[in-house]
Amino acid sequence: MSDRYQFLAHTPIGQFVVKNLGLPNPPTLERYAEGQPVVDGTVLVGAAPGGRIAEAAAATLEQLGVEVAESAAEGDRFKGLVFDASGIKTSADLVAVQEFFTPVVRSLRGCGRVVVLATPPELAADAGERVAQRALEGFTRSLGKEVGRGSTVQLVHVAPGAETAITSTLAFLLSPKSAYVSAQVVRIGATGTTQAEPLTDSAQPLSGKVALVTGASRGIGESIARTLARDGATVVGVDVPPMASELAALMTELGGESVTVDITSIDAPQRIAKHVADKHDGVDIVVHNAGITRDKKLANMKADGWRSTIAVNLTAPERITAELLEQKLVRDNGRIIGVASIAGIAGNLGQTNYGTSKAGVIGLVDALAPTLHNGVTVNAVAPGFIETQMTAKIPLVIREAGRRMNSLSQGGLPIDVAETIAWFASPASTAVNGNVVRVCGQSLLGA
Numbered sequence: 001m002s003d004r005y006q007f008l009a010h011t012p013i014g015q016f017v018v019k020n021l022g023l024p025n026p027p028t029l030e031r032y033a034e035g036q037p038v039v040d041g042t043v044l045v046g047a048a049p050g051g052r053i054a055e056a057a058a059a060t061l062e063q064l065g066v067e068v069a070e071s072a073a074e075g076d077r078f079k080g081l082v083f084d085a086s087g088i089k090t091s092a093d094l095v096a097v098q099e100f101f102t103p104v105v106r107s108l109r110g111c112g113r114v115v116v117l118a119t120p121p122e123l124a125a126d127a128g129e130r131v132a133q134r135a136l137e138g139f140t141r142s143l144g145k146e147v148g149r150g151s152t153v154q155l156v157h158v159a160p161g162a163e164t165a166i167t168s169t170l171a172f173l174l175s176p177k178s179a180y181v182s183a184q185v186v187r188i189g190a191t192g193t194t195q196a197e198p199l200t201d202s203a204q205p206l207s208g209k210v211a212l213v214t215g216a217s218r219g220i221g222e223s224i225a226r227t228l229a230r231d232g233a234t235v236v237g238v239d240v241p242p243m244a245s246e247l248a249a250l251m252t253e254l255g256g257e258s259v260t261v262d263i264t265s266i267d268a269p270q271r272i273a274k275h276v277a278d279k280h281d282g283v284d285i286v287v288h289n290a291g292i293t294r295d296k297k298l299a300n301m302k303a304d305g306w307r308s309t310i311a312v313n314l315t316a317p318e319r320i321t322a323e324l325l326e327q328k329l330v331r332d333n334g335r336i337i338g339v340a341s342i343a344g345i346a347g348n349l350g351q352t353n354y355g356t357s358k359a360g361v362i363g364l365v366d367a368l369a370p371t372l373h374n375g376v377t378v379n380a381v382a383p384g385f386i387e388t389q390m391t392a393k394i395p396l397v398i399r400e401a402g403r404r405m406n407s408l409s410q411g412g413l414p415i416d417v418a419e420t421i422a423w424f425a426s427p428a429s430t431a432v433n434g435n436v437v438r439v440c441g442q443s444l445l446g447a
């Protein structure tokens with residue numbers, strides 16, 4: 001979908017008007033192109049005294065082929081700033097964050113990346129450390145609103161013992177693949193295992209894997225299917241009968257397979273399970289992307305609008321997941337990935353049904369994450385405003401507000417959601433379990 005405002009804001013006259021009227025000035029975000037290095041530039045790595053993660057982080061970056069600096073000289077410019085804050089034990093120690101960032105924050109290049117590594121507050125040794133580690137969330141979310149020029153800031157909670165399981169996460173958060181992800185708190189090793197497989201073939205990390213994607217024929221689902229196929233997976237796309245020809249054309253292009261079924265039909269979980277059992281003896285990645293909106297204020301809500309939204313967005317993912325797990329079809333180191341929404345976090349006018357269904361997807365992650373074994377994980381993305389046919393239907397004024405009300409002053413693209421899902425899907429993301437990561441450009445809603 002086209003964003004005419006962003007186009008006009010980049011013309012010479014548009015720049016003049018934007019500057020003089022103080023209008024939002026959406027930067028052009030860098031996005032990943034095949035064959036690019038993980039980071040196009042140098043990453044400065046620093047630590048508070050006594051930090052336990054910086055060493056592993058520097059080693060990880062070198063393994064990823066990223067140029068690492070341990071100190072900054074006058075005139076240096078950085079594509080990334082990584083700070084290990086795990087040594088911070090008291091609120092007085094928090095000064096270490098200011099001392100590291102203040103001198104270098106201006107040397108961050110456009111579309112730069114800031115990552116703060118920390119201890120999950122609930123795993124802190126005492127109350128003082130818990131307070132100080134929790135405080136870092138306010139720091140990263142505020143810095144996210146300051147960095148500008150397409151840069152992003154994240155907080156990564158690394159459980160003790162999970163220091164060497166951060167590779168796929170650092171690779172994602174430092175690269176252009178995370179273009180529209182900002183001000184997120186990611187947890188590594190806090191639920192399930194603290195260990196992870198190494199990131200071996202970074203061009204095709206999913207080679208040999210089978211990925212089921214519901215709602216695959218258009219919008220975000222199409223982008224997920226294309227991205228997982230790019231990363232080497234065999235994609236099994238699912239969509240409703242009216243979308244059969246679009247689905248078949250895409251799956252033929254990607255060398256994948258189609259299952260044409262309405263996921264709310266009574267036998268859908270069994271049909272999907274039978275397909276992956278017969279053709280592949282199992283499945284590695286399950287992406288519950290299919291979703292619908294039936295917006296109405298609650299006072300005007302019809303029973304069907306409520307029921308169908310809950311059925312597609314929540315009950316179907318629950319039933320399909322349960323069937324695949326029950327039949328032991330999700331292979332070791334498998335991935336279950338939900339698609340929630342910021343409406344499920346912040347709520348949204350006219351979306352009591354949708355917000356309920358999407359908060360339920362987050363509940364599914366919470367409920368399943370501690371119960372999974374053999375390296376299987378469950379996570380969800382919560383997209384903000386993404387440019388698709390779904391959002392093109394929103395009335396103009398609301399649509400324009402939705403696009404601009406975030407730190408990047410623009411809507412995201414389906415590829416931004418797909419790249420986040422590809423990070424969850426990576427075999428090296430075994431310690432990334434129980435997360436809900438917003439792909440929303442640090443939306444002002446429900447921050």
Ligand SMILES: NC(=O)c1ccc[n+]([C@@H]2O[C@H](COP(=O)([O-])OP(=O)(O)OC[C@H]3O[C@@H](n4cnc5c(N)ncnc54)[C@H](O)[C@@H]3O)[C@@H](O)[C@H]2O)c1
Pocket residue numbers: 214215216217218219220221238239240243261262263264288289290291292312339340341342382383384385386387388389390391
């Ligand atoms: N676009 C956004 O801004 C946005 C924001 C937050 C969350 N999301 C979520 O992302 C997902 C994809 O959204 P989109 O914008 O690409 O939507 P879309 O309407 O463009 O695509 C949804 C796909 O799901 C399929 N589908 C719908 N009902 C189905 C059913 N019963 N059985 C099988 N397939 C079914 C549709 O045919 C379609 O191909 C949805 O879960 C949506 O709620 C989107």
